[in-house]
Amino acid sequence: MTSAPPPQTPAGITPRRTRLVRVPDLVRFQQAIAVASVGASPFQARRTAVIVPTSGAADVLRHTIEDLCLVERWAPGEADLATLGAHDWPVRPDAATVSVAMPQLVTRTGLYGLVGEALADVARIDPIAREVLAGAVAREVAAAGAAPPFVPRPALVAAMLDLYDALRRNRRTIDDFERLVGTALESGAAIDRGAARLLEETRFLAAAFRGYEAALDAAGLVDEHGLRARALALGAASGPLASVVVAVPDVAAAPHGLWPADYDLLTRLAGLDSLTVVATEATLDAGYLSRLLDTLPDIEIVAFAGSPSATPRIVRPAGRPADAPVLVSRDREEEVTTFARRVRAQSGDIAADAPVDAPSHAIALVHQRPLPYLYLARQVLGAYGISWQAVDALPLAAEPWAAAVDLVLTFAASDASRAAGLALLASPLLVPPPRGASDAAPPVTAGGIEACDRELADALFVGGRARLAELDARWRDDAGAGRARVQRRRALPVMDALLRAADALEPLATPDRASVQLDRLEVFLIAAERIPGAPRARERHLRARGAVLGLLRRAREAYRRFGDPAIAIDELAPLLRRLMEAQTFSPRVGPGLVHVVDAAAAAFGRFADATLAGLIESEWPASGGRNVFLPANLLRDLGWPSDADRRAAARAAFDDLLRLPSRTLALSTFTLEDDAIVRPSAYLEDLDALAFDAVDVAIDGVPRLALAVTPLPGVGDDRVGPREWPLAAAPPGPANVGPRPPGAYSVTALDRYRQCPFKYFADDVLGLEEDVDEEAGLSARARGTLVHDAFQAFFTEWAARGGGAIDEAALPAARALFTEIAERALLAIPPSERPLERARLLGSAVGAGYGERAFRFEAGRADGLVERLLEVSLDGEYTLGDGEAARTVRLRGKADRVDLLSDGTLRVIDYKTGKASTARTSLQVKLYARVAAERLRGRRGVDWSVGESGYLAFGRPDDIYQAAFDAGSRDEALAAAASEALAVVDAVEQGAFPVAPEDVHVCTFCGFAAVCRKDYVGDE
């Protein structure tokens, strides 16, 4: 890194005492911070600030200082800083609780906040307003002629501001930027198009930066750089701070570190008479010391002895060699599960009633990426009954309400697309508001969303509000028939909700003043919001809601002040998403035994046991950000940190963390991330240098966790969407959810239970949406509906025209009518699908169609058809089982066709577009036949008995009729079907839903593989 010009001490300002405190490890790092910062009085504490990397680190450090002062009875405020290197600092002799004069623990941004508060006449620009202003200036500069080789969209405007900030924090001017970068590019621009483009970009950026500074000045506002300049210009003897402790390295060593301009501020700020930099030897030796001596050449160096801590023992999987003490899991979930099991196994050490925040017992799960670990902690640690806490500041965008807002933005910007609309409706936090105060919006259910998705897919609906309205009107006019009718009826409330959302958000799609668009969005969000009922979820929601609404309102004010361009939602949405990404939000979890904490914050904590988790190549070290505008060689001349400095500092920070816990240290990695193989961190390659004793632990097989089925607290209906599924550490085996009340059982659902009870559970109890592979063309379900509808319409018309049984003589007429009917039926499907489906129904040069094959089957029977009944509802109560086991059960079902024959028998026929391979084993047509005989008793004065039953399976190349039983086995098959159906009903009512597919092939086509534990089916 190129050194910045040394700071000048202005006349009239007393040079402050500036020291560097070298500490051997993180335990003494924390002690040194406490000694240097805890004030003897609240007044002194208020004028002392400790700069830490993140707000999470501030939280952790606060607890550490409290432990030192209140539990270990330190009295650091009574220590003279001159004796900082001594070993014997004051300790209170009595155990009485005293309060701690806590210093202000702030991030780098917080430091500027403190400085800004002390400057009464300085108005700081809001960060959102700053982005809006910079965006407006960029557009103006581009329109004035210095067109950039990119469109200044919100993310790029933010990147432009980052570049500007980095320049100023490196104490460079816009002229420096233009001169250094421009000079380097000018010579090559004539012959190199890339250089010419970069030069063009540099000129635009310089013009935009100047425009931004002028606009800021004209508005009478200051940003961080203006604030720094004002603070340094004051020259007063008294400033907001008397003492500052710097507990972060510089920006070359850590992303949240200090910049040259920050050191300049700290060495020249009025009233600040003590500046203490605290750093570990490892970090200093990784390059920080030489950079610090460049920046603060007069710094006094003090070695801090402190009180050393115990060396931890390293956790080693039993049987592994001494130089390989690494826990290796399959994926992150298994990693956290292994961690939880180790914590549980330690319960002998940790008394159940031990205070959860006792420092000697605190256990850390240290990570580099908060989100996956916070989600997994919630699920896995919760399932193992382990209390936990987290202090990470996460992006607001990770909150469920922010995710719901994102769904609204996507839907509004997508012109009512199917995927975006259904995702919006599936959110448990959103319900599109009714059209008027008196309207009662019909409820949206998971089943309805699924039905609507299928209907829209079959109609090849991709998006468009007008097309949505047209489909809605068509579905209301034509309710469909058979299964389609059921599906359409379920889909209609969802269509209504989709249309309400599309209507309410439609104005956002047309450019209008940004402030007006933000108003409209806010009105929709407030009207559509569905606040969770459960107290914790509600509290979390309301906090996130406040943050999101605050963003919208700040953005609206900014647009009103700095120009209000006409924009549509597709331009506004990226800015709002960026703001939600940039704003941090603390999840407020705790207190608890396990601290889920990022590596930067962990350095400030006291832990008995620590697990460094997720030790994979891309996270330890974390990859550095790349500047989107300029290559590294040009940035280096402007003072940018080098990758080598960053990597050396990251390794030093890792080495420090290895000695952080007082009892045990575990190193944990995994091999799979999103089904891709990941490499372990390079840090794990030289662990033989670790001179720790090992503690061997048995790492047995980690059982995969079973999904328990508890919907999101406060969301009581069956809507799909981002539900929370708490994991329960259930042993492998049958899932028993307890007795269930009797209901009406669909006969096809009973067959589903026999295929796999868990499949029934997922589909019929939970109403989960089945994962359906996207198919090209018409879906199997849509094709089935088309075939059923065509045959039903044909036989209805055939009977209306006086047609009876179809024999050889009637074949030509049947063919002609079926052609006519099929063409009509084909109008209901998208035109692009008609040729293929026409060939299936009516045949082609390569084979007979479904109609021809069905008629030939019937003509071949010649069994004296008396009446053909279509779509026969068999809903009702029936007695199933024999003897004492017999009982009444409510069944639901609809037979495609029941033929009444002249010999007093009936025949149930069901159409299948597949092969009906399970014709003999399934319950469906056997039960239909049995209950149809009961239901139709006395019709036409006949006591109908079951003759034959089966499927017309059009997926078969040969004989399409698949009989469910033979004449010889009929009675036995019907009785067995009834008994089996009763056994299934009993099992359902007992709540037994084991993962037990009748055949592993069932799993191949099952849409619930993602939620069951099928990996273990073979082992059970």
Ligand code: SF4
């Ligand atoms: S994937 Fe297999 S085991 Fe899992 S629910 Fe489906 S059928 Fe049952």
